Amino acid sequence: MAFGFFDRIKDGLEKTRKSFVKNVESIVIGYAQIDDDFLDDLEAVMLTSDLGPKTTEYLMKEIRRGVTEGVINNTGDVMPFMEDRITEMLVDQEDEIILHHPEVILVVGVNGVGKTTTIAKLANYYTKEGKKVIIAAGDTFRAAAADQLSIWADRVGVPIVKHKEGADPAAVVYDAMEAAKARNADLVIVDTAGRLHTKVNL
Ligand SMILES: Nc1nc2c(ncn2[C@@H]2O[C@H](COP(=O)(O)OP(=O)(O)OP(=O)(O)O)[C@@H](O)[C@H]2O)c(=O)[nH]1
Ligand SMILES: [Mg+2]
The missing domain is CATH 1.20.120.140 (SRP54, nucleotide-binding domain)
Known part of the structure; x- marks a missing residue:
């Protein structure tokens, strides 16, 4: 193999x-x-x-x-x-994490710490657990961030909600929540742009 x-x-x-x-x-x-x-x-x-x-x-x-x-x-x-x-x-920590419907995991952190990769792992894990997962490309700041997440979404086999680069991340999340409700998804995992605490505008 x-x-x-x-x-x-x-x-x-x-x-x-x-x-x-x-x-x-x-x-x-x-x-x-x-x-x-x-x-x-x-x-x-x-x-x-x-x-x-x-x-x-x-x-x-x-x-x-x-x-x-x-x-x-x-x-x-x-x-x-x-x-x-x-x-x-x-x-x-094996306890049920889905308390709301849909439950939201917002992944935040400093640039390059592995947010997007971790989202792929979480999406894969919860899909295998039988949960219906949607991922939201909330990193509209970095060029190609949504493409990177799309590749992971394809590999894991979960739908992704994304907008154009530079779009309002809140609008992406809003659409993802609407999609999650419409499709009765269990979990929305949101990617965000890497940020330092000193970058107030992010
Ligand atoms: N060794 C190791 N490398 C990892 C791990 N998770 C992610 N990486 C690598 O770290 C780099 C950055 O990972 P990303 O998932 O893109 O990190 P990010 O936080 O989304 O980055 P930004 O969106 O740019 O802020 C990539 O080269 C990953 O392959 C991990 O658990 N272990
Ligand atoms: Mg990322």
């Missing part, structure tokens, strides 16, 4: 996963016991691996508790402990 598009996504994430695991393992090997330096290094790896400050803070709290309660006795116990905690967190 050809090395398909989803294999490439899986492969891409695999590299991130492997480097995270490798970095944790190298700290585990580097320290004979759990001390403050070990915990500091571990925290740094989590933050630089993009686990995010909230998740990192939660995991560090859990790990410290694990150490105090004697569940974690040496550095080798840390990785399995983290795996369990992370699995729990992911399972907890």
